[in-house]
Amino acid sequence: MGKLNLHTIFILCSLLLLAYTSYVSGKTVTPVDKWFKKIKKSSTPKFKIIEFYVQDIVSGEGQTVFPVGYSNISFTSPTNFGITVVADDRVTVGRDPKSPDLARGQGMAALADLEDRVLYLNVVFYFTQGKYKGSSVAVLGRDPMLVNSRELSITGGTGAFRSARGVTWVTNCSPYSPTGYTCFKYTLYFTHF
């Protein structure tokens, strides 16, 4: 074991100081850091129910849903298997399409069942108005849109809804139209921190 002389002590101290200053200056404290620290101390979930209406327009004026892909059996399979769309739907406070905006429903859906008309749906509801402006909730699930009510997962969230987990109950508030306009009512039940 070598002897500790003044010279090696000086070098060790310099290295430690250098490591410490680069650690401090390199670390940016983000809002997520602060939130994570807070929930580490007290992680009581908040329970939330939010209701809104999704205005889904597949063709014509104000179209918000656009096909982006097909499979080679999309037009021969009884369920149009593989048709994939990307949507940026208006999300409103009320059922009426003229009702004020609340959010956007941005995501993808694919017909993903060989036997029934069922969508695999993956959509982020991004709030553009009100007290949740800038926050989002992610919804993922199997969506049999011809069944009048169904349940999808809530898999996550950002901003006011960080760590969201729950389910959303979806009903059609106008007759389902795969080529025109349909209104969907979403009621989200979730916990977040």
Ligand SMILES: *[C@@H]1O[C@H](CO)[C@@H](O)[C@H](O)[C@H]1NC(C)=O
């Ligand atoms: C679709 O494509 C796959 C190969 O990717 C092929 O095996 C299959 O026979 C095709 N089906 C039809 C109906 O063309």
